[in-house]
Amino acid sequence: MKSIFVVGSTGFLGREALEVVKLLGENYKVVGITGFNNLEILSEQIRSFLPKYVGASTKILDSLKEMFEKAYIFDVENELEQVLEDASPDLTLFLSSKITSLRSIYNQISNEHFVGIGNKESIIAGGEILFSDQARKFIIPIDSEPSAIFQCLRGERKDEIRNLILTASGGPFFDRNKTTFDDIKKEEALKHPKWKMGRKITIDSSTLINKAFEVIEAHFLFNVPYEKIKVVIHRESVVHSIVEFEDGIMKAILSLPLMYFPLEFAITYPNRINSGLPQLNLNSLKRLTFEEMDLDKFPGFNIVLDYAKKGGNFLPVIIALDEVLVESFLNNRIKYTEIYTHLEKILEKFTFKRITSIDEV
Incomplete structure (x- = not known):
């Protein structure tokens, strides 16, 4: 047992x-x-x-x-x-x-x-x-995308990886005009088109800050440099991540967009067991699409990554600031766009400090 x-x-x-x-x-x-x-x-x-x-x-x-x-x-x-x-x-x-x-x-x-x-x-x-x-x-x-990468890399050699490709749904505002982002209410931001998640991660997903977090996560989990970690918009949320190898071959993990699957994989690892979860029917898929991210519309993605790449104290500071700012938005104290504009302004005031122990975090 x-x-x-x-x-x-x-x-x-x-x-x-x-x-x-x-x-x-x-x-x-x-x-x-x-x-x-x-x-x-x-x-x-x-x-x-x-x-x-x-x-x-x-x-x-x-x-x-x-x-x-x-x-x-x-x-x-x-x-x-x-x-x-x-x-x-x-x-x-x-x-x-x-x-x-x-x-x-x-x-x-x-x-x-x-x-x-x-x-x-x-x-x-x-x-x-x-x-x-x-x-x-x-x-x-256990995050869906890193779990998919983990599964794709089983039995593979790290030196044969060309790129890790994380997929993103694009969130609820992918098609919305950026000029209206100041008017976004929390009720709108909490309506994710594909995933059912907690409140904070749902807001982070809408700004694509969560996707930046997943890039950082993949960097540490798989010891792959940032330049080899890519993100593509995949609106259907069926392909959870892709590994591209040096020979051009790609491996992907597909499933319904339910967190039960990465949880089940982690709990049963290294085995795979059928627990009766709903299964993906390929015949029901009309199409699978992939698009580039609109980094101008979602500046939070690059703000987080640019400071994360500096390392050191910027890593825990980003996490702490984002938590405070998302909570402020949910409590109607700041505008939606101020989640990432305030994040950048505050990060600009910090100077790099190396982290050498858990206590310093």
Whole structure:
């Protein structure tokens, strides 16, 4: 039986991960989950999966301890590292969008324990510290596009890669006139045409800042230089990424645009198991299209990449600033376009500093 520990189980990805585990059946066991303040969802998950370890914020710890005497209830902000060491799961899924899990990710990898990472924020913020050739052996990406690249590269040689090609749906505003972007409301930005995701990543996808994050993620995950990582617009969201090899041959991963698939791949890796997820029917596809990005319409993409390439403290700073700016937009404090214009103005004020440890992040 494969033991699974889900960090961030009450979020969008966490809930879908638990659904996948349920579909996979008795050969997979959830031994631990963590949420934060969502007592209702966390309680439902405890009743459904009976995990031995449950992490939450101090705000709801006492309530959980009263309700579930048999589980080990712990403070997720201060005890996660020790609990993961004690639990020693076969796979830990890091699915929270916060970088607070960075040290736990680092420790799990250092101890040669497999981790599935759907938390691109930690990969980017700690990328210069987390990754070595040895560490990469224990990391399974869960973002759809990096997961597709990971799958395409199985059995292939790194020195034969010409390009990694990430696909992007273009988001809800691909066809919208740029002159109207100041008027975009959060309700519009939260309506992604293809993917069902959490609020922050949906906003980041609409600005294409999320795609810049995925380029950085791919750079660290696969140790490929930025100039070999390309992005194309693929409106159908069926081809999730492509690897182009030196001989001109390309490999791609196709599936329905559902996060269940990269989650299932990570949970069952290195095997492939049919859990009953809906399957792609090629006969139903009318066409597959690919287009260039409009970088003038979506300047956030290059703003993020230009500063990310500087490395050092710019990596965690970009993550922190974007989180604050997206939250400000969602709370109606700034305009949609100010997400990336403010990001650039603030980044211009920072000077480079090398990051040498997890603590510095």
